[in-house]
Amino acid sequence: xxxxxxxxxxxxxxxxxxxxxxxxxxxxxxxxxxxxxxxxxxxxxxxxxxxxxxxxxxxxxxxxxxxxxxxxxxxxxxxxxxxxxxxxxxxxxxxxxxxxxxxxxxxxxxxxxxxxxxxxxxxxxxxxxxxxxxxxxxxxxxxxxxxxxxxxxxxxxxxxxxxxxxxxxxxxxxxxxxxxxxxxxxxxxxxxxxxxxxxxxxxxxxxxxxxxxxxxxxxxxxxxxxxxxxxxxxxxxxxxxxxxxxxxxxxxxxxxxxxxxxxxxxxxxxxxxxxxxxxxxxxxxxxxxxxxxxxxxxxxxxxxxxxxxxxxxxxxxxxxxxxxxxxxxxxxxxxxxxxxxxxxxxx
Numbered sequence: 638x639x640x641x642x643x644x645x646x647x648x649x650x651x652x653x654x655x656x657x658x659x660x661x662x663x664x665x666x667x668x669x670x671x672x673x674x675x676x677x678x679x680x681x682x683x684x685x686x687x688x689x690x691x692x693x694x695x696x697x698x699x700x701x702x703x704x705x706x707x708x709x710x711x712x713x714x715x716x717x718x719x720x721x722x723x724x725x726x727x728x729x730x731x732x733x734x735x736x737x738x739x740x741x742x743x744x745x746x747x748x749x750x751x752x753x754x755x756x757x758x759x760x761x762x763x764x765x766x767x768x769x770x771x772x773x774x775x776x777x778x779x780x781x782x783x784x785x786x787x788x789x790x791x792x793x794x795x796x797x798x799x800x801x802x803x804x805x806x807x808x809x810x811x812x813x814x815x816x817x818x819x820x821x822x823x824x825x826x827x828x829x830x831x832x833x834x835x836x837x838x839x840x841x842x843x844x845x846x847x848x849x850x851x852x853x854x855x856x857x858x859x860x861x862x863x864x865x866x867x868x869x870x871x872x873x874x875x876x877x878x879x880x881x882x883x884x885x886x887x888x889x890x891x892x893x894x895x896x897x898x899x900x901x902x903x904x905x906x907x908x909x910x911x912x913x914x915x916x917x918x919x920x921x922x923x924x925x926x927x928x929x930x931x932x933x934x935x936x937x938x939x940x941x942x943x944x945x946x947x948x949x950x951x952x953x954x955x956x957x958x959x960x961x962x963x964x965x966x967x968x969x970x971x972x973x974x975x976x977x978x979x980x981x982x983x984x
């Protein structure tokens with residue numbers, strides 16, 4: 638019977654071992670299944686999250702870009718701002734002084750005087766200094782008869798232009814710097830090509846016949862502080878109009894004689910005399926206002942002019958002969974009540 642017990646025990650042991658192994662295997666299998674299931678669940682969660690994110694993005698795409706995307710899109714698509722380059726302002730032309738060798742000059746008391754010009758340039762620039770001395774004077778006849786000369790630049794060191802300095806030259810334009818306080822008589826006599834003149838603001842007197850015979854002169858502006866215009870200053874020019882500042886107290890004889898293009902003139906209110914021949918031959922001058930302080934009207938002051946009417950203020954007490962002689966278009970004249978008599982050939 639001993640022999641029959643052993644197999645039973647042995648079988649039991651075997652059976653229990655197998656069951657234990659099966660149970661242990663089942664647990665391991667279950668753990669594996671659970672692990673795989675957890676992994677699958679995790680993967681599903683991740684996929685759902687990703688899918689939701691994509692759906693959300695698709696929805697945002699359908700609804701339009703987000704604010705951030707709009708900003709990025711704006712930054713990407715916005716045209717680059719064009720910054721305009723600062724406008725380049727041309728520097729005023731710097732004139733190069735004409736060679737000293739082209740000038741004749743003297744140095745007196747430490748100041749240089751231009752006495753002549755021997756060059757052939759059309760455009761001349763007077764140097765501000767010669768031999769270390771400032772150029773202060775353009776002397777008599779320095780540029781007289783320089784017919785090739787068209788333009789000249791005068792330095793600010795110059796204070797005086799002497800008589801006949803540019804007489805009969807070919808100048809077409811000139812600007813006299815404010816440093817100049819004196820321009821002598823006939824300095825521009827018979828400059829027939831001279832069209833434009835810009836005077837120094839510090840001139841108080843325009844000397845005799847200064848622009849006499851400048852038959853192309855049509856533009857000039859008088860200094861505000863001008864006091865005297867001597868005889869013949871603008872005689873035979875082609876000025877069309879002129880305003881004479883009220884600072885002027887005297888205009889000399891024949892100052893506008895034969896200015897055949899002059900049609901408008903404004904006389905200063907403080908002048909007391911209309912000089913002889915002042916507007917003789919001004920055929921386009923149809924009207925003029927005589928200032929109320931004028932007491933004397935000189936010989937032939939308006940003779941051969943284009944006046945169509947005239948009013949002589951009551952301040953006038955004396956008129957010389959031929960004041961309105963040969964004014965063939967004169968239709969109306971009102972004379973001063975203080976005139977004692979009318980001279981010969983008044984009209």
